[in-house]
Amino acid sequence: MKMRKLGKTSIEVSALCLGSMTWGTQNTIDEGHAQIDVALDAGINFIDTAEMYPVNPVSAETIGRTERIIGLWFERDMRREDVVLATKHSGEGLAVVRDGAPISAQTIPEAVEGSLRRLKTDYIDLYQFHWPNRGSYMFRKNWTFDPSGQIKANTVSHMEDVMGALQAEVERGTIRAFGLSNESAWGLGKWAEVAERVGGPPPVSVQNEYSLLCRMADTDVAEACVNEDIGMLAFSPLGAGLLTGKYQNNAVPPGSRLSLNPDLGGRMTPRAVAAVAVYLGIAEKHGLDPVHMALAWARERPFMTSVIFGATTPEQLDLALGAADLVLDKSVIEDIDEANRSHPMPY
Numbered sequence: 001m002k003m004r005k006l007g008k009t010s011i012e013v014s015a016l017c018l019g020s021m022t023w024g025t026q027n028t029i030d031e032g033h034a035q036i037d038v039a040l041d042a043g044i045n046f047i048d049t050a051e052m053y054p055v056n057p058v059s060a061e062t063i064g065r066t067e068r069i070i071g072l073w074f075e076r077d078m079r080r081e082d083v084v085l086a087t088k089h090s091g092e093g094l095a096v097v098r099d100g101a102p103i104s105a106q107t108i109p110e111a112v113e114g115s116l117r118r119l120k121t122d123y124i125d126l127y128q129f130h131w132p133n134r135g136s137y138m139f140r141k142n143w144t145f146d147p148s149g150q151i152k153a154n155t156v157s158h159m160e161d162v163m164g165a166l167q168a169e170v171e172r173g174t175i176r177a178f179g180l181s182n183e184s185a186w187g188l189g190k191w192a193e194v195a196e197r198v199g200g201p202p203p204v205s206v207q208n209e210y211s212l213l214c215r216m217a218d219t220d221v222a223e224a225c226v227n228e229d230i231g232m233l234a235f236s237p238l239g240a241g242l243l244t245g246k247y248q249n250n251a252v253p254p255g256s257r258l259s260l261n262p263d264l265g266g267r268m269t270p271r272a273v274a275a276v277a278v279y280l281g282i283a284e285k286h287g288l289d290p291v292h293m294a295l296a297w298a299r300e301r302p303f304m305t306s307v308i309f310g311a312t313t314p315e316q317l318d319l320a321l322g323a324a325d326l327v328l329d330k331s332v333i334e335d336i337d338e339a340n341r342s343h344p345m346p347y
Helices: 029-040 065-077 106-118 151-172 185-198 220-230 239-244 268-287 291-301 315-322 330-342
Strands: 003-005 013-014 016-019 044-048 083-090 124-129 175-181 202-208 231-235 304-309
Touching: 003 304, 013 029, 013 304, 016 029, 016 083, 029 315, 065 083, 065 151, 083 106, 106 124, 106 151, 106 185, 106 220, 124 202, 151 175, 151 185, 175 185, 185 202, 202 220, 220 231, 239 291, 268 291, 268 330, 291 304, 291 315, 291 330
Parallel strands: 016 044, 016 304, 044 083, 083 124, 124 175, 175 202, 202 231, 231 304
Antiparallel strands: 003 013
């Protein structure tokens, strides 16, 4: 398993990261613990979660359940030092967490303490802001995104304000590093500039959606990552399961994400189905499993630090782990590039 530095830190993370967002709804405690055991045995040391998890669906009754499952694993195995743990502050827009309060210097200590308590740990390796207070174009909002209502002075003031709270947590030893999620290139640059100017932990990662089907990060976000030394963490690298091929020909496997979310969060479109068919054809042409191809391609992008994948069955986990050491031939990359030109932004 390849290991990579997390941004400007000395923290090393595996190039594949185990996602946990189904633990507590689609997966039981025992299943979540089994996934951690298998992943660590395979060389993964990086686990990503969030205070709002599990999903499918997010509800007031289940929020925090995933963190509690991970905490019970730490309590059982006493292997905290073997894991680089990432979690997230939900922030504005999710009413079931702190009544949808935005990220602020006031909410950070409360959110950190809640995660520490559920995770049964004294520290969080990577503490991420799940959504920018000002909003985001992620999750298909790019089609109607309009930043003209943003007030730059308010955004900068917010960043300056929370930097002090983050630095206090660093000094207290509760967080080791700070990351972002669903963030833009402008946001990444501004966070980096504010951290340098006022003091505080610089952003060392950004967790955005990225896959063969969602390549918005290829230009501006990629450039910001490289120049600001911010590591990209890709979520949904399999397009919420689309790139496995299991949803082709109108198939809806029982218990699958599509059976719980009929449009896969706006991803299930005729154009996406057509694009998936092309990528499945590339995998077949080169004798590759499409899951391995999709994960290996994302893993080796020049701005990528780690690729976050999730699994609901042991078979899915084993399949994903098979991509750990795969290196794609130049001919595969060329076919993928041509497919992207023919099927850009399929959702």
